[in-house]
Amino acid sequence: MENLKKKFAGKKALTNLLFIVISYAIITFLLKGGILNRQYTSLLVPIAVNIILAVSLNLITGFLGELSLGHAGFMSIGAYVGALITINMDAPEVVELAIALIAGGAVAAFFGFIIGMPVLRLNGDYLAIVTLGFGEIIKSILISLEITNGAKGLQKIPLYTNYKSYTLVFILMAISVIAITNIVNSRHGRAICSIRDNSIATESIGINVSRFKVMAFVISAFFAGIAGVLYAHNVGILKPTTFDYNKSIEILVIVVLGGMGSIRGSIIAAVILTALPELLRGADDFRMLLYAVVLIIIMLFNHSKIKEGLYNNNTIGKLFGKKTDKKKVGE
């Protein structure tokens, strides 16, 4: 029998912290050394935004096990709430941004609560289409409201999170990722994962399934809202059509390619998939085609027999992340 590896939660946290510090150091070095050109520095914040979006969606899709096609809706709520605050407020930058982040996250979380309710009655594809519907409803409402300036959208949002303030964005991203990771590795996270594995058994061991389903939606929406605020203050303009279901699907693709339920996978996939279209910029018209082909090939390869022979794991995330034990226990 294998000798039992004792878990050292502290040691694991230390590795993660080290990883965060090193990646920050590398970014700073590349930026200050002038190695990154403008095209790449402008990617820093979008990458961080996508990491938060992917990791938060992973909580619903990977850990709770429900397919959500409306994540962009939560993001748009955070973006609009945050932008309206900073446009209309007159306070120091830090104060404005702090309030925008908290309010953006909180309002998005409230919508997560509202959308989490039907989740209790529905599951599978019916739930997926309802989340898609909610995303589209939010979009239509943004188009028809006066305060959001309709289809024209919001302009002149102060650029508080452009690449110059990458340190702040990096810290916020790290906090978001750590917070979600910590939730996953707690009694609350275990309750959420157990619903994914078997909701009837979860109920039978005294866990209120409804409560934790809604909780997962609320937490996930909160962080999507935060990502939205960062996004709004990075691009400076908001249009409702940016947040249609294609955006939701883009985030879902990151999560699935990174590996369901793998946070490291989501991070790596977010970096690659945000940078990929830029790297392919030279190919112009062909870059979407290449992206599509790459996507199909990765999915086919991930579930092919060749892959099974090569590795014991089946996603990018697992390549870097968790060890899976395929070994069966001998009798």
Added chain:
Amino acid sequence: MALLEVNNLGISFGGLRAVDNFNITIEKGDLYGLIGPNGAGKTTVFNLLTGVYVPTDGSIVLDGVKLNGKPAHDICKCGMARTFQNIRLFDKMSVLDNVKTALHNQVKYSLLSSIIRTPAYFNAERNMDKKAIEILKVFGLDRICEYKASNLPYGMQRKLEIARALATNPKLLLLDEPAAGMNPTETQELMDMIRFIRDNFDIAVLLIEHDMNLVLGICEQLKVLDYGRIIAEGDPVKVVNDPRVITAYLGE
């Protein structure tokens, strides 16, 4: 007062009376068996007791608390835990995490302390690990607690499911065909384990089983169900020799 008192329990699915006029009284420390031919309504009784189905009529009282109408998770909190006929483990989670999940209501800390990792979190997690390992030891699963639940062989999965139910600190444990798919050696081990947990965890056990060796080996009392009704009850040896029971199993 008895631990579990069930009176006149019944449920109808459309026009079908799946369970009718079911009564049972279980005292602390009892080892009770529920048998009957396939489709007799045994699992339905379990589902009624644990809140998966809401009974059409009758009452369920556990340790002085009325249970009918409560949701399944509340019933568990009141002290009733169960296993399932078709094993329902948390497949993608480790053996240890399966049991730790069941400790959800035993060891608590807030969402905030899990996010910012307060000392309360670390203490509670350590406490959970200790408790979980203790329970897993009873079933000899402590050495493989890092394995994924779905990678365990069948017999071990059944044991893990019992361990998980036990972790909710029940007063009454319901086992749905615990020996199904086990070989005679494993069944023998299981019988010892059931006696052991009854004695050491201070609980009563109600079990559904087709394996007559197990039923006659450990059950102190029996109820026989056929077409949703109790057709015989009492001392196991007498019950299995009851002509009505033999007819129910073998026909005229």
Added chain:
Amino acid sequence: MLTNILEQLINGLRTGSIYALIALGYTMVYGIAKMINFAHGDIIMVGAYALYVAVALLHLPAIPAVIFTCVVCAVLGVIIERIAYKPLRNAPRLAVLITAIGVSYFLQSASLIIFKATPIPFQSIINVDSINIGGVTISGITIVTLVVTTISMIILTFFINKTKAGSAMRAVSEDMGAAQLVGINVNKTITMTFAIGSFLAAVAGILYICQYQSLKPTMGALPGIKAFVAAVLGGIGSIPGAMLGGIVLGIIESFSKAFISTELSDAIVFSVLVIVLLVRPSGFLGKKKSEKV
């Protein structure tokens, strides 16, 4: 007022019946392969471009052009199934969903490269005079749309319920494993389902393009998503459900555009979907599945 309501009702029936045709493709594929074919909407777009190629570039007459379009789409549907979905038959459903999204992106960007992003104007091939019944004008395209969709649905219903191939399809959708055990060629049945679904999408594409008379690579996305909603509304997997869902959706959309607000019409459509699903969690005609404990 009454004529206005009647006209909107007829408008709703027209768009609704196009949605229904597309929804049939979604629902049939879902019923059999248990997958949401996200690329289905883009088959409409391919159909529209195929018709454009046949009519404007190859100068084919209307009937051969329509046949050409339907064949192109049916073959494309089968090819997509063979290359992208078949290898994933036993993969997790989410993997298939992502692949379908990949196929959708592929079709859109391929047509973007071939036909460029600028919308191409298209002259309708349907030349039927409009008629006037009691002050209500019904355009020629509406008449043709209603007639064509009604005929398609009757033929499909007959095919599914009365032919051997149709009962094979129903068997596979009930239980793929069991269907295989009784000797049904599952692969052939799935191929056929994709061919029929894409054929119907081609028909929908032709009717759609004759209505809107402008082609662009992303034109399939919106009717696609609406039709998907229609399929879910009717109960995904159910063929009469898809027809009903499509028509209900079309009418709701037409009324909310005319009487409430154009901008909010999408929100209204989706709100109806959410409300219906809350009352009937598996749609109008969907089968309710409960897990046995």
